[in-house]
Amino acid sequence: MTRRRGFTLIEIIIYLAILAALIGGGVVAAFYIIDSQEKNKLDINIESEAHFLLRKIEWAMTGSAITFPASGASGDHLxxxxxxxxxxxxxxxxxxxxxxxxxxxxxxxxxxxxxIPAIVFDRIAQVGTKPEAIHASTTISNTLYETTKYLRK
Incomplete structure (x- = not known):
């Protein structure tokens, strides 16, 4: 009986199928990793921009006299x-x-x-010893961001 060297056609097909599955799985895994990194970057960007906007509103309110909105009213700008x-x-x-x-x-x-689709500024009138305030709120990517700044005199 002679011994043949090499692989049979069936063995080659099986090895190629296994190799294709491994490479395909690696490509899919790499895609999901890259895609989730982009989503995380966007989420972090949204969070930082929202907090920056709220801090800028608080900066504007510190040591300020409100000209709009009127006391007890709401407005789309401050x-x-x-x-x-x-x-x-x-x-x-x-x-x-x-x-x-x-x-x-x-x-x-x-x-x-x-x-940022919209922002609402609510001017809260002074009540007793509780000082006047501005409450700002906005929704960005289905998350509510808000701040309230009391005016000290």
């Missing part, structure tokens, strides 16, 4: 006279937050990857 700075306005245009100082052209303070 206008204040900030001590040492002047008139400051924060609003939303084209789904991006903007700030304007002393009537200058508004500057966008959020990037184009974060869409």
């Amino acid at each position: 206008s204040v006279n900030k001590a040492g700075v002047g008139a400051v306005t924060i609003d939303i245009a084209s789904q991006r937050a903007r700030i304007s100082i002393n009537g200058a052209m508004p500057v966008e303070i959020t990037n184009d990857r974060v869409k």
Whole structure:
């Protein structure tokens, strides 16, 4: 009986199928890893932009006199006279937050990857010893972000 060297056709097909499954699984795993990294980057970006906007609103309110909205009312923008700075306005245009100082052209303070559909500023009137306040709230990517800043005199 002669001994043959090499592989049979069936063995080659089985080895190729196993190799294809391993390579395919590796490609799918790599895709999911890359895709989840992009989603995490977007989530982190949204979170940081939302917190930056809230801190900018708090900055505008510190040492300020509110000019809009009126006491007990709500509005889609905030206008204040900030001590040492002047008139400051924060609003939303084209789904991006903007700030304007002393009537200058508004500057966008959020990037184009974060869409802000609207923002609401509620002016809370002073009640007894509780000082006047501004409550700002917005929803970005189905997450509510809000802050309340009390005006100290």
